[in-house]
Amino acid sequence: MSGDELSAPRPAGAPRHSLTVSVLAAAAEHTDCTFSNLALAGRVNLEQLFGGTRYEPGTGADPLAIKRGRLFEEILKKDDYAELLNLLYEQDAAMGAFGADARIARLRDIPVSSGRSGLELRAAATRVELGKIARKAWDAPTLIDGAVIRARIAGEIAYFEADGLAAASNGALHVVEAKSFPLIDGRCDPVKLGAACVQAGLYAGLVRAQLREDGLPGETVSDTGFIVLPKNTRLGRAVLLRQNLTFHIRRAERLLSLASLDVGAVERIHDHPFPSEKTVAAERIDALSHLMDQAGTQYRPECLEHCAAAKLCRERAYRAGRVALLGDQVRRELTGIDTLPRVLELAGGAEALESEQDSARELVRARRMYRRALKEARP
Amino acid sequence: MSLRALLAAEAYKTGRAVRSTLFRHRAIEDDPIFLVAWSNGFDSFACTAIAFGQGHAPPELFVMSGTRDRDLEVREFAAVARRFCELFDAYAAASSLVEHHGRTLEVPVWLPQIVIPNRATLGLLGRIGRRLVGIEHPDAALQGLLQRCAAHLLWIVRHADLPGQQLVLPCTEFLNAHWVGAMSALECESLFALEAWIDPPARMRGFEGAVDAERFSAGPQPKPEDAQSIARLYGVLESARKGAAEEDATVCEAQAAIERFFSDLTAPVWALLLGIARRERGVAGAAHLPRRIERDRIAYGLHQERLDKMLADPRGIRFLEGARDAALRRDELERAGALLEVEEAIDDPLKMLPRVLAGEAIEGQVHSVHREKGEGTTVELRTEEPCTLPPGLELWWSGAAFGRGWVIERIESAAAGSKVFLAHSLCKDPAACPTRGGRAVFSPLFFDDFLSYGLVLPVSAPWTHRPAA
Structure with missing residues (x-):
């Protein structure tokens, strides 16, 4: 099974x-x-x-954060995705990738037909567009907005909505993740950026799995993801960060399997x-x-x-x-010992199991020296 | 094996945190400035409220109204700036003169110390400073005040990077450096949880107290539930403002509700900071604290001296002038870090202990001391465990860790430990030599004022890659 x-x-x-x-x-x-x-x-x-x-x-989601996120998305999509496309074109210098003629696949606009949910229809359309990109078809889109990726997770079908998938003219596909936390003087909240990269890595993993399922090369999805953030605290201007997602994609693939x-x-x-x-x-x-x-x-x-x-x-x-309570670093230092009461027992000279012997020796030493230091400090 | 793991196990058994030092390694002034700051929960760059003041009086709370009226916003910032500058500049009023690099410098008598909950608060202060720098206002006096406050805040944040400084005291860092509880590094970031391990509520063990204390935040990020309340209160204020003047009763009521909320949020943090300062002040300070206090006072004196010049500079507030300054700053930080490590280990046997456990230092009983005319001094140290250090290695006695060190001449095994013979060719002063029968520690840590490489850079940076004219 x-x-x-x-x-x-x-x-x-x-x-x-x-x-x-x-x-x-x-x-x-x-x-x-x-x-x-x-x-x-x-x-x-x-x-x-x-x-x-x-x-x-x-x-609990902060309503201000949700509002800010929606506003930022609207700004990116304003005037036929002008802001987002500009950011992608700016990548040209580095990648020579995005052509001037943009074709946008707007999958959010697909009308719901009888018997099939909107997500199902969008997932089918995404599949078609992804196929075009992987085959480098002449009518392959530059940007897929509202892409939905279908995946089977533990026996059940699930649908995942991506912020955007950007296709370069060289056939590479980049995951685009828009977030509304700001980038100020080239710096942003590293924890939030990390979380955005994890999400982008998951989308990349899902798209790769989808392509492979269709007999297309999963490597079409680039290891480089694009994280789009507002420049400064006001949402008016956006900035695109290129992030290496190799590690996150590998972890996502492991999870998905x-x-x-x-x-x-x-x-x-x-x-x-x-x-x-x-x-x-x-x-x-x-x-x-x-x-x-x-x-x-x-x-x-x-x-x-x-x-x-x-x-x-x-x-x-x-x-x-459990020693795990204290974190990985301490756990590594206490190799072979599972519990904190046992740490004290061994430090007090209790007989150690074979797996505990190295740690036990050090614990006895540490306890002896600590006690002596305390004793000498007290007159 | 870290001592921390053993102490954490001890804390688990007793249900309270264990002190990991014998002395207090940071100064705590009698009446420092306490400061608590809040962001709005989502945007960590936005300061929504700030409370500060000295411990003898209730905190003064300043709440940003989130207005889009720029003039009103500047006035709100000005109120914060005025009060902060009054407090911080007041230290300069009581000054004394010290010799500094061959000249006389005016330094404050008291250390202008700011006690904050954590380093994240410091980050928010830096962001407020940068925000104030960016404000331009036609009123020159107001503009000057904002710039002065910005310069203070940015300097404070910069100075806080200096290892061992005590001008800013982030309480989580302070407590983590002096106590060990059975908690992870992640949980140690919560000041309330940390304090619950150190001083658990009645009938509770540290763990239960810490879990309960996680309901509170010490800022700047409020708890998600509080962030939602803040968003709701600002929503009410925004609706009240529509078509109404700032003086209207509904607007004032909405603002008062926000102020009440932040006052309630601040009260437990304020009480916590005061309690921590009171308790920890009672612990004996380490021997080298006065030197570091003196260094901070000099730094404050220099900052005040440069302040007017900096504010008059049309290029704006700046602390670094090019690559030379950056290199010197780096050198300053590295030296301060190295010196702090030596001072703490020399002052406190529990800070030296990790070095002994790691086998980098040796500890034992001084069995004999031989002084031979013209041939220096030899010490025989009997250690309780085998010495793994190689002969020829230079170590310093923790009682006089300066100048030339002691060289391990030879090691002989003795019972469970070793006989280590250390020689010093220049040791003439008996005070610089361990005494027979006493215990001694020899480590690689020493004060290297005279021996290490001093960074000397030309006044103009030697930039080799100049563009063609």
Whole structure:
């Protein structure tokens, strides 16, 4: 049974969400966590599931940010995408790529026909346009606005909407990601830029998979992505940043293959599915905690930035005294030791297992010297 | 093996953070300026509110109204600038004279210290400074005030990069340098969580206190829920402004609601900063603190001295003049970093400990000291563990880490440890030599004022690639 054929068990009551690229981007940060992979495969909306509990993730979109994002998009598309096309033409000097005659495929304008959803139609149209670009057809578009990429994630079809896909005349395809945080004096928020690159990498991975599915070369999609940002805090002017997405694309491809979905785990949790959001908070947390026990988790402090289940995972790691609580650097220093109480036991001279011996020796030394320093400091 | 890992395990067991130093390595003035700043949540470049003042009085809160009326906006900035300059310039009023590079310089008697929650606040201050630089106003006095405040803020941000400086005290950095809790680097960025580990609320362990404390933000980014409230309150103000004058009751009411909100947001942060300063001031300061305080006072004196000249310069506020200045600045930062490392390790055995654990330094008991006429001094150090350093290596005794060092002559094994024989050819002063029977640490750290390469650059940069005339 492959990951594609699997889908995690979920009762009708478990809250679901459609897969967006931000959900995928968040999942890309912890592909080694079986619990998280199961939630992704089952489209389980963990944010909603933890809602009303003390582990509720502190998220929420700032209305100002949403408004700003919409305004910036409008500016880029004004006058037949003049601002965006200008930015692409400016790449000519570096790439000799974008010709003067722009052809824009406006897929957002496709009318919905009976029996097929707008996303389905746009995905089909995107496929056609991508084919033209890959084959370097004379009528290949320079820019696909509103591209939708269809992908099968853990047995179910999902549709992903890209901000833009720009095709150069040399046949290379670049993912365009528009974000509304500003670039001032050549600097912007590195965390937000990183997140934009993760998203762009995912789009690139999705398009590559689509092209390969159609028997076309996936390499048509360039490793260079374009992140478009407002220049300065006012939204009037935009600037394009070229970003190398090689790493992000590789990680996206790994995630999309869902190679890490543990088939055994799905079988193990078959009797313990994700709870319904209507279940009482305490019972819901018990059920989720039980599910985590069955499936397995890989808590790291970074999960707090991406995963809605991280607060519960952190508490479980704390209760178990896991070294992982302190982050990767400390974990590496304490090779072979799993828990913090064990760290103290070994530092106090307890007999070490073979795997613990190197760390234990150093711990004994550190404790002895630390105590002596304290003793000598006190008169 | 880092000492931090061991202390974190200890903190896990006891449920509270553990001190990782024996001394306080940053000064905390008796009555510093405390400062809390807020952005609007999404746009980290926008300062929405700023509160500052000295600990003996409540904070003065300035809230930007988000107006599109440029004149009103400038007046709002001017109010912040006026009060900030009053506070910061007041330190120059009480001054004393010091010798600096062969001339007399006026320096403040008290260190003009600004206590802030974290380094992100410093980033926001820099952005406010740059915003003020960009404002042009026909009123020369107003323009002068804004430029003065901008120059102060930009200088403060620049000075804060200097390792060991104490003019700006970001509390998260300070606490992380002095305490270890069972938390990750990411969680250590939250001042409230950090403090909950250090001083947990009643009947709570550090972890539970920290989880609970994550509800609060110390700025400049408010929590997402607060950012939503801010957006809603500004939405109300924007609607009230439509077709109404700034003095209208609805506009004033909307503005008052925003001010109340930021006042509530600031209050816990303010109390936290005051509490941290009060507690940490009680810890004994490290031996080299006075030198660094003196350096900061001199830096402030120089800044005040240059300020008028800088403000009169038609090219605007600038701290670096070309490649030469950039190279000198780099050198200044590197020297300050190296010196800080030596000072902290020499002052505090717990700061030296990581070097001993890493095998870069040796610690042991001084078994014998031999002074031979014309042949220098030899020390026999008995270490508790085998010495892995090679013979011929030069090390400095932490009791007198300057000038020539001690050279490892030979190493002999003894019980579980080693006998290390170190020789010094010039050590005549008994005070520069460890005493028999005492414990001593020899490390590669020393004050290299006289030995290292001094950066001397020609006054005009030797730029070889000049374009053809």
